[in-house]
Amino acid sequence: MSAVVNFAKGEGAYRVLSQADIIAEIAALPGVAGILGGKPSEWSIRDVADGYINAVFIIDGPDGGVCAKQGLPYVRYHGESWPLDETRAFYEASYMRRLEPVVGRLAPKLLHFDPVLQFIVMEKLSPHVVLRGALIEGRTFPKVASDIGRYIAAASFHTSDLGVPFERKFDDIALFSGNKSLLRISVDLIFTDPYVEVWRNRFVPELSAWAKAFREDTELKTAVAIRRNAFLSNRQALLHGDLHSGSVMVTEEDSRVIDGEFSTFGPIGFDLGAFVANLVINWYGQAGYARDEAERAAHRIWLLDQIAVLWNAFRAEFIRIWEANPDAGGDGYPAAHFADPAGRARLATIREQYVADIFEDLVAFAAIKIIRRILSYAQVADFLVIEDTQRRAEVQANALAFARAVLKDPARFRDFGAFLDAIPRFEGTPLDPALAR
Amino acid sequence: MSAVVNFAKGEGAYRVLSQADIIAEIAALPGVAGILGGKPSEWSIRDVADGYINAVFIIDGPDGGVCAKQGLPYVRYHGESWPLDETRAFYEASYMRRLEPVVGRLAPKLLHFDPVLQFIVMEKLSPHVVLRGALIEGRTFPKVASDIGRYIAAASFHTSDLGVPFERKFDDIALFSGNKSLLRISVDLIFTDPYVEVWRNRFVPELSAWAKAFREDTELKTAVAIRRNAFLSNRQALLHGDLHSGSVMVTEEDSRVIDGEFSTFGPIGFDLGAFVANLVINWYGQAGYARDEAERAAHRIWLLDQIAVLWNAFRAEFIRIWEANPDAGGDGYPAAHFADPAGRARLATIREQYVADIFEDLVAFAAIKIIRRILSYAQVADFLVIEDTQRRAEVQANALAFARAVLKDPARFRDFGAFLDAIPRFEGTPLDPALAR
Known part of the structure; x- marks a missing residue:
């Protein structure tokens, strides 16, 4: 059997x-x-x-x-x-x-x-470069954020109960359910390790007080648990599973998503949140790089813009594909149930609510991914290039304080304006978490 | 591939x-x-x-x-x-x-x-009888409701992210994802057919106005869509998938669940809701049977009691198993995240919230299953034994009106007291749905 x-x-x-x-x-x-x-x-x-x-x-x-x-x-x-x-x-x-x-x-x-x-x-992708390294150098790419938004929209719609009959989805689920070794890494490194003491954790000693505060924060661990359970139980669509800025290769005109070995079924907001997290990480990291202040400020404005561009591109493309495929055969919202004028009008509301729910997931998963890249294994170059570990820890404390606020007070982050507005407010977070907001 | x-x-x-x-x-x-x-x-x-x-x-x-x-x-x-x-x-x-x-x-x-x-x-189960037939005869069984509650508690806990590491759950998901033919029946007959015109639908002509009203009710179809999507996407635990009173064999001392061929991963409230739906169906059906009025009244009180007994048994057993298995290895709420006094206290709250969410699912799925057994294919003996189709339709209209209220006004049914209290209030629902509440 x-x-x-x-x-x-x-x-x-x-x-x-x-x-x-x-x-x-x-x-x-x-x-x-x-x-x-x-x-x-x-x-x-x-x-x-x-x-x-x-x-x-x-x-x-x-x-x-x-x-x-x-x-x-x-x-x-x-x-x-x-x-x-x-x-x-x-x-x-x-x-x-x-x-x-x-x-x-x-x-x-x-x-x-x-x-x-x-x-x-x-x-072979040429002359593409890995987005993460380019962002650290302060380079900008006009298309990447909207390309990634459109990529996630297409990939998730066409593997969900909106885009395919459940039989097709269940075949995909059966296949990707075998990807357990990699999913164990995701579960441990993203959702579990940052909140316990474990040999793999790699944070700098200057962050020890923050790591301890996170380990002892029941409220925070509860918010993370809700998302860990959703990650494991909500088979909304096929995810890339590791869609950070190291999984994207770019030129000025072209963007490509690579490295799908963490692929799994899960909540669509997880992939969006991963990409947003890495833009936020780069934003905080910029404070630790030796760079002309005006250049730094301009790059940071560009980064915050890209977060909004990503979301708007995803949202518009996801709804466009949904509207353009009324007979995709998905079991989620069968066309025959919403064929009359009231039904069609309701379907528009349903679509808005569907993407609003994805937004809520995005915000929480972004925060969880930020924390994971600071306290857990497999840290990111955006912070590692800051060789002065005291300075690195200060920059990371800013990001940790932001992520904690997002997870513990989600009502403050119900729209992207509030989310973007809050990012700069957490600069200057003290290394003693007891003194932080 | x-x-x-x-x-x-x-x-x-x-x-x-x-x-x-x-x-x-x-x-x-x-x-x-x-x-x-x-x-x-x-x-x-x-x-x-x-x-x-x-x-x-x-x-x-x-x-x-x-x-x-x-x-x-x-x-x-x-x-x-x-x-x-x-x-x-x-x-x-x-x-x-x-x-x-x-x-x-x-x-x-x-x-x-x-x-x-x-x-x-x-x-071979002997001298067991199928619960449905026995209920139609007005027989009562002291243990069945608590047995089914305990059955669902054990089956769902030990196949969920509370009871097993996700690797075990993903192996189970891969296996049961193949059960597509039967799940197609569930999706069509339970969630889709009742709200469209389809050859398989089997309601009596006297219910045509009700069927039409349901087909044209955008609010109702939206409520059903939310649950259809949850049924297909929320892989909370392994479900029986068809746990009605025809899938239970009983004696005075013993209860057994049979016929698991519709098994699938889904929301735990689906199995609970299926059993509750069939007790409610029997409650409404009783009005159509030739029976001594005092006997009927006593049986109906017993039926309502059993709904409460089922829920209380499930709830108590589910929480008991959870508390008794802190090291089950489930990834949902790792023991190390909730090991200190605040964490342990929080875990108690989390457990209460977890079963409260299951309750909300139960109520909605029960309503959907009631509707499905009246408007769709594979009707139930509880109604079919009422040979006068006018009388049968009247009894079914009561059940439809109750189910519709549950789905469209869930705030009224946030606890089991309200749910049980409402059932008798829908007796006497007119055959013209325009005249019904």
């Missing part, structure tokens, strides 16, 4: 691929080799791993390049002492295939997936 | 079993044959199918009996023109196996499951 086949693993022998192995694998794929051009001896390969988890390479040939990624049986950054299911590559590939028809060129194209080697080959 | 193996079907040739085939199948199972005793030639078999869907038989031998059930490739009552996936027996057997350790003797014991034939053999 427990004969659930592990279809995520191919039949055969997994091995960690060397750079030479990767060249050989690609040489055996005519479609991919054709993109590179020339002979394998003319190809070059370089390690471009940026995140904590996976092995990632760029392979270039005379005609073009591709990106290759292998799921390792451990966390790359941490080594074999932290084992991790290599089938995460299966879930990343499944996520890309599931969403390709609806997000199109807002993600790189999947070229190949090998379930035995847990080996993905995808479109 | 869509290589989801259909593990619900065994490898081999399915066939519909004759009574002789069933005898032969059981003769080949030493453990089961031993329960019957004697030789197969001494065994008798009889068709006891009671519900709409499955073939069910009792096989008796010199020493004892067993119950056998086969999933047919169609709806038994309706015939081959309504095809239905026979793997529903796999899901029923999976449900029984998953819950046996936690509900024990509140369900029959599963003796055998054959995935090729979709053939289940289980404990």
